[in-house]
Amino acid sequence: MSRFLILAGIAAMMLAHPSVAQRRITDPWSWITTRDYPPELVAAGTTGITNVRFDISEGGRVENCREEYVDVDQLGDLTCRLLMERARYEPAYDRQGSPFRSRGTFGISWEIENGAPAIVYAADYGDAVPRNSPRGWYGPGDLPVRDLPSGSGSLVMRFDISTEGRMTGCSVERPSPSAAVNRQACRVLERRARFHPPIGRDGLPRATAGFVVLRFWAE
Template sequence: MRKGINRLILISCLSAAPAVAQDGGTPAKPLNTAEWVTADDYPAAVKRKGESGTVAFALSIDANGMVAACEVTLSSRVALLDETTCRLLTERARFTPARDAAGNAVAGTFSSKFHWSLGPPPVSPMASWQRVTYLHIGPNGKVLDCREERKGPVPEATGSICWLSSPSAFTIGLRGGIGQGNRLVISEMTQNVAGMTTYTEIGRGPDRRITGLNAATFEAWPSGKVKKCAAAGQDGFAVGLPSPCTYGLGPFMPFDGKAPRKIRYSIITSIEK
């Protein structure tokens, strides 16, 4: 990527889920995310207009780890960015295929989003925040209702998952598979800054079962730069996926003081027990 021209950030939204959730199965896992979209791929016509935006997408992965289909689940409102994202992902993205309980390669899905930007990344406030999404999902994967709660200064780049297409293999995976009755799914993104307000990770409650966890810890220095980012736990369908350290965390607003702030960032998906 050539520095100083533009910046592309791959932000994991809900990571991956198997096309058919089965006990003992494993989801499709990305292999070459750094090659999916680069700064050189920015469409010239869009660049001339100074346009940018975030494209959320859902990929259907075949049993060979190739992209069989790409669906834009949240538009950037720039048609060419939407089209370019899906075209490049279909051409370049490669996966370790999902496997069923018997170890056989099966079809799977992967959902995430790209932020296309011509300028420097937006600066985040030094604060704790949490975005919690509550989804009631029916037996066939249809999202019956969706609502969000936002606490603190939640960055716009986190987007929303209430745009999820349904019914789909992904929403079936979120609810733990096809089954009887409706199921409440909670998806949460939490950033807790040491010494500031702390938000409880709801998915860890006694009445919840975690289906996906991807967390990291890092330091935000007085300059606003992020350093010493390290994975801090994975569970469920997020096991083996890139840690949040690859999501383009920060930079933060410069702050007074000589010591860095320690921060924990987590994405948790859970269902009722």
């Protein structure tokens, strides 16, 4: 049996049919940095994945952040606190021009590389929103992970998202050791992933691009 984890992307989810979709107005790469890694966890070699969900207020602030998946409670709490302090959005607007609340997700991996803290951002869908849960994009038997010497691994895929919300042009940017796993990873993703594309100020959907980090292991 194999298991997969796509870290939740930086995404926002509309709660109604907006005239203008929400968008980030601060750089998400500045929301959490290596300077935020608790030194006691670095010293202890503590690492972990954190996926959170939150509300985006009419004023564009992150509120009600809660943990969806965390390996280390302290890192989950810290992720939420930093997002509520630093993340800012232009809120979504309805057809009458009034801002309304929406929801978002965010995922990172707190890692230590050669004794130094590292923050690996999980995914970015370019302000598009997954129509179906990324957790369902892969299942047991989808990838030949047993071909890997260690039975586990990770890879990074980049792709385009069309105005119809379909993924195209998927390519593996940081491959796993298995060419078969790399080929199949994009095929499965293009077949299953669907998105609500972002909406421009003209009220029309626009194409965008994104990436995901996929981790997998055999049991």
